[in-house]
Amino acid sequence: xxxxxxxxxxxxxxxxxxxxxxxxxxxxxxxxxxxxxxxxxxxxxxxxxxxxxxxxxxxxxxxxxxxxxxxxxxxxxxxxxxxxxxxxxxxxxxxxxxxxxxxxxxxxxxxxxxxxxxxxxxxxxxxxxxxxxxxxxxxxxxxxxxxxxxxxxxxxxxxxxxxxxxxxxxxxxxxxxxxxxxxxxxxxxxxxxxxxxxxxxxxxxxxxxxxxxxxxxxxxxxxxxxxxxxxxxxxxxxxxxxxxxxxxxxxxxxxxxxxxxxxxxxxxxxxxxxxxxxxxxxxxxxxxxxxxxxxxxxxxxxxxxxxxxxxxxxxxxxxxxxxxxxxxxxxxxxxxxxxxxxxxxxxxxxxxxxxxxxxxxxxxxxxxxxxxxxxxxxxxxxxxxxxxxxxxxxxxxxxxxxxxxxxxxxxxxxxxxxxxxxxxxxxxxxxxxxxxxxxxxxxxxxxxxxxxxxxxxxxxxxxxxxxxxxxxxxxx
Amino acid sequence: xxxxxxxxxxxxxxxxxxxxxxxxxxxxxxxxxxxxxxxxxxxxxxxxxxxxxxxxxxxxxxxxxxxxxxxxxxxxxxxxxxxxxxxxxxxxxxxxxxxxxxxxxxxxxxxxxxxxxxxxxxxxxxxxxxxxxxxxxxxxxxxxxxxxxxxxxxxxxxxxxxxxxxxxxxxxxxxxxxxxxxxxxxxxxxxxxxxxxxxxxxxxxxxxxxxxxxxxxxxxxxxxxxxxxxxxxxxxxxxxxxxxxxxxxxxxxxxxxxxxxxxxxxxxxxxxxxxxxxxxxxxxxxxxxxxxxxxxxxxxxxxxxxxxxxxxxxxxxxxxxxxxxxxxxxxxxxxxxxxxxxxxxxxxxxxxxxxxxxxxxxxxxxxxxxxxxxxxxxxxxxxxxxxxxxxxxxxxxxxxxx
Numbered sequence: 001x002x003x004x005x006x007x008x009x010x011x012x013x014x015x016x017x018x019x020x021x022x023x024x025x026x027x028x029x030x031x032x033x034x035x036x037x038x039x040x041x042x043x044x045x046x047x048x049x050x051x052x053x054x055x056x057x058x059x060x061x062x063x064x065x066x067x068x069x070x071x072x073x074x075x076x077x078x079x080x081x082x083x084x085x086x087x088x089x090x091x092x093x094x095x096x097x098x099x100x101x102x103x104x105x106x107x108x109x110x111x112x113x114x115x116x117x118x119x120x121x122x123x124x125x126x127x128x129x130x131x132x133x134x135x136x137x138x139x140x141x142x143x144x145x146x147x148x149x150x151x152x153x154x155x156x157x158x159x160x161x162x163x164x165x166x167x168x169x170x171x172x173x174x175x176x177x178x179x180x181x182x183x184x185x186x187x188x189x190x191x192x193x194x195x196x197x198x199x200x201x202x203x204x205x206x207x208x209x210x211x212x213x214x215x216x217x218x219x220x221x222x223x224x225x226x227x228x229x230x231x232x233x234x235x236x237x238x239x240x241x242x243x244x245x246x247x248x249x250x251x252x253x254x255x256x257x258x259x260x261x262x263x264x265x266x267x268x269x270x271x272x273x274x275x276x277x278x279x280x281x282x283x284x285x286x287x288x289x290x291x292x293x294x295x296x297x298x299x300x301x302x303x304x305x306x307x308x309x310x311x312x313x314x315x316x317x318x319x320x321x322x323x324x325x326x327x328x329x330x331x332x333x334x335x336x337x338x339x340x341x342x343x344x345x346x347x348x349x350x351x352x353x354x355x356x357x358x359x360x361x362x363x364x365x366x367x368x369x370x371x372x373x374x375x376x377x378x379x380x381x382x383x384x385x386x387x388x389x390x391x392x393x394x395x396x397x398x399x400x401x402x403x404x405x406x407x408x409x410x411x412x413x414x415x416x417x418x419x420x421x422x423x424x425x426x427x428x429x430x431x432x433x434x435x436x437x438x439x440x441x442x443x444x445x446x447x448x449x450x451x452x453x454x455x456x457x458x459x460x461x462x463x464x465x466x467x468x469x470x471x472x473x474x475x476x
Numbered sequence: 477x478x479x480x481x482x483x484x485x486x487x488x489x490x491x492x493x494x495x496x497x498x499x500x501x502x503x504x505x506x507x508x509x510x511x512x513x514x515x516x517x518x519x520x521x522x523x524x525x526x527x528x529x530x531x532x533x534x535x536x537x538x539x540x541x542x543x544x545x546x547x548x549x550x551x552x553x554x555x556x557x558x559x560x561x562x563x564x565x566x567x568x569x570x571x572x573x574x575x576x577x578x579x580x581x582x583x584x585x586x587x588x589x590x591x592x593x594x595x596x597x598x599x600x601x602x603x604x605x606x607x608x609x610x611x612x613x614x615x616x617x618x619x620x621x622x623x624x625x626x627x628x629x630x631x632x633x634x635x636x637x638x639x640x641x642x643x644x645x646x647x648x649x650x651x652x653x654x655x656x657x658x659x660x661x662x663x664x665x666x667x668x669x670x671x672x673x674x675x676x677x678x679x680x681x682x683x684x685x686x687x688x689x690x691x692x693x694x695x696x697x698x699x700x701x702x703x704x705x706x707x708x709x710x711x712x713x714x715x716x717x718x719x720x721x722x723x724x725x726x727x728x729x730x731x732x733x734x735x736x737x738x739x740x741x742x743x744x745x746x747x748x749x750x751x752x753x754x755x756x757x758x759x760x761x762x763x764x765x766x767x768x769x770x771x772x773x774x775x776x777x778x779x780x781x782x783x784x785x786x787x788x789x790x791x792x793x794x795x796x797x798x799x800x801x802x803x804x805x806x807x808x809x810x811x812x813x814x815x816x817x818x819x820x821x822x823x824x825x826x827x828x829x830x831x832x833x834x835x836x837x838x839x840x841x842x843x844x845x846x847x848x849x850x851x852x853x854x855x856x857x858x859x860x861x862x863x864x865x866x867x868x869x870x871x872x873x874x875x876x877x878x
Contacts (some may be wrong), residue, residue, distance in 0.1 A: 004482050006483055010479075010481055013479050013481070014776045017479065018661035029479070030479045030480075031479070031480040031481075031482065031572070032479065032480070032481045032482065033481075033482040034481070034484035035484060036484065036486075038493070042493070042494060042495055045495050045498075046494075046495070051876075053572040054497055054501075055498060055501075056498050056501035056502040056504075056505055056539075057502075057541055058495060058498045059495055059497075059498030059499035059501055059502035059503070060498075060539065061543075062495040062498070062499055063499060063502060063503075070489075075501070086480075093484050096485075110549050132872075150501075154501075155797050160856065161541060161543075161545050162541065164543075165543065166544065166748050176662070209607055214761050222665060295555045295557075296555070297554075297555065297556065297557050298554045298555070298556075298566050298567060299554050299555065300553060300554060300555055303557070304555070305555075320760035333730055336779055362554055363826045364554060365556035365557065365558050365559070366553060366554070366556070367553065367554055367555075367556050368551060368552070368553050368554075368565075369551060369552055369554055369566050370549070371539045371548045371549070371551070375565050375568060376552075376564060376565065376566045376567040376568070376569060377563060377564065377565055377566070378556075378560055378561065378562055378565075378566055379551065379562065381560050381562055383665065386562075390553060393551055393552065394555045398551055402546070403543075403777070404544045404545070404546060405546070406544060423544075427548075427549075428546040428547070428549060428550040428551075429546065429547045429549050430545070430546065430547055431546060431547035431548075432547065433546060434542050434543065434544065434545050435683075437540075437542035438542045438543055438544050441542065444705065473758075
């Protein structure tokens with residue numbers, strides 16, 4: 001190990017933990033594992049999981065990471081943390097002492113975030129490792145089963161992976177079961193109690209069609225197929241369950257990327273500032289910190305945006321400018337209270353919507369771009385008239401908002417078990433080539449024709465995938 | 477609860493190559509994908525006539541991971557360097573705007589994935605698909621070409637110069653220890669029994685001797701010549717030449733994988749034939765009419781002069797648009813039959829870009845009369861036809877052997 005020993009790290013860890021506790025961070029117990037670059041690449045390919053089911057896409061991701069790393073295009077992260085209890089983090093063996101210190105502090109930031117942010121409530125961190133291990137064992141067993149085998153497993157997994165993010169977006173909202181949906185439908189069909197019914201015409205009672213499946217549009221496409229395709233074998237259903245469980249585990253990370261990275265950066269910054277590092281370490285700290293949270297021209301660096309936002313919130317609730325007081329009123333709680341509250345109750349989309357101010361956007365020079373011909377061209381900048389639009393676009397591109405909303409409307413369309421889905425169009429068309437391939441995966445899992453209603457170039461269109469292939473039909 | 481630090485274990489590093497299986501599977505998929513798209517890839521102008529070691533980029537369509545994603549009109553947000561103006565260009569479509577590592581990863585362009593393969597690898601993948609026939613290599617056509625010697629193991633007997641002293645000495649030490657005569661054992665014995673100095677001598681024995689073993693490797697050279705004959709008359713335009721070129725390229729690469737020593741001969745003909753360089757062959761246009769027989773006669777001459785069929789495997793291929801002078805047809809037919817008798821494989825490819833076929837004459841009907849199983853005709857109408865025709869051409873050779 002380079003120049004420092006485990007016992008140094010234990011020492012520093014102790015000091016960092018004291019500071020973290022002093023600042024009010026509330027963490028799971030933490031475990032660190034020292035690894036080298038090839039182990040790190042291995043962990044990265046499998047999202048950090050010590051065990052994971054096999055699939056060629058992880059091989060692809062490893063190759064890609066390794067190629068980029070070998071050619072020096074991208075470095076490796078200094079650390080990797082997984083959301084589990086105890087939290088597990090990997091530290092690169094070749095890091096300098098300062099990097100290890102910074103990383104340890106950074107990891108505690110993530111750890112606190114995993115434990116306290118509301119989106120992670122459903123992830124059951126105490127079971128993470130075991131769950132992934134159980135998935136791996138099940139998939140391996142199916143692969144070894146001579147009646148199933150690798151080919152068939154891949155056939156299903158490829159399709160399931162294509163649809164993994166077509167799952168429930170807000171896991172904090174309870175999924176309503178069919179019985180409740182029936183109640184709701186009946187309720188809605190009943191005429192309202194009308195205090196003036198003597199003089200009003202009697203409202204009609206429309207009988208709800210309770211045979212329809214699903215009663216209400218269902219965004220949980222993968223599980224819908226699992227539960228409504230009677231021809232799936234048990235192992236196929238199990239594979240869909242596994243893919244869905246993993247997607248639901250990773251969804252919160254996607255939903256809070258900016259907050260989470262910003263939070264960890266914010267805390268490594270504050271903790272290291274308070275550690276009274278000697279001059280050499282302090283200098284290196286400033287350099288490294290600035291590398292991590294530097295803006296990347298043309299893109300959004302989640303570390304940078306998040307870090308800026310947390311700092312700004314803290315400042316606005318500690319030391320607001322006169323204009324801010326005039327506009328928002330005096331702060332009702334301290335900066336510390338505020339940031340801890342925000343880290344618990346927001347996700348990226350709401351975090352940006354509520355706390356990214358016009359001033360900050362202008363300072364960061366955020367802009368919106370669109371494709372014109374084969375170039376990306378700036379279409380709006382954060383000036384007085386444009387900033388709202390830029391912000392809206394930014395929000396559209398964070399977390400699960402970057403995934404099209406597609407819901408199952410009818411499982412028996414035209415009385416021939418055609419699966420009818422609807423894309424909830426928000427101004428952004430689907431990528432047609434990708435849609436075509438994904439539709440064929442849908443059809444593979446559903447076993448019958450699949451129809452997707454969407455809008456292309458402003459026209460309502462139907463994408464159909466059936467045994468005769470893929471077709472696009474424009475509706476009038 | 478105290479934080480746990482788990483120390484680095486290098487042994488883990490060796491064991492932890494857990495992505496090996498998935499990488500292998502991925503690579504198989506890459507190969508499959510290349511194979512599926514081979515018709516497109518080989519017809520790409522860029523690879524024809526290039527160096528074998530050259531790395532070419534092959535776009536892989538088969539192994540993208542498809543999902544529902546937004547298309548071109550989605551737009552996005554980015555951060556500028558301070559004075560971004562509306563209308564400023566920030567990137568090229570298909571790439572993430574700006575530079576540096578991408579964050580979104582959900583853009584279709586980002587997943588577009590190109591792999592790099594060398595031409596060599598590509599050819600290997602291509603031909604592995606063909607279930608290659610073990611090409612006939614007539615014994616007479618193999619020439620003893622090279623003797624090389626290689627060290628291979630050790631022997632108890634041998635000639636003095638090959639004695640391996642180090643190994644021999646080791647053997648002696650081993651025997652010494654086995655006999656209880658090692659230095660420590662001797663010292664103990666000495667302590668017990670007093671002076672045993674005269675017992676110290678422990679000479680080499682015949683069994684200790686180890687000799688390096690050298691194997692002499694004789695390799696048999698197999699020679700092949702690819703004769704490319706092309707019609708360069710006025711009617712052969714660039715497109716036709718390009719198609720012909722792709723076919724010759726494949727044939728040459730293919731023959732090169734089978735034989736150690738491959739030569740290539742270019743014959744260009746219109747009403748008369750000349751042997752030309754590669755450069756001239758593909759780039760120099762001629763004008764005038766066509767006597768196909770002239771090209772074949774030239775090939776026959778060259779074979780007689782330099783590539784006697786008892787020493788050489790001869791592959792000849794002729795590309796033309798089939799626009800031959802009627803009067804030459806009998807002569808062409810006769811020469812073709814002669815060539816087919818000499819060659820391992822002789823092919824005629826008629827290149828008729830779509831649409832032109834109906835108003836031009838064709839040699840395919842004429843050559844139909846040739847019964848020789850070595851002879852094969854193909855019709856190439858567009859670049860997608862090249863690979864299937866090539867396969868069919870080789871299948872001929874396979875059939876011939878069965």
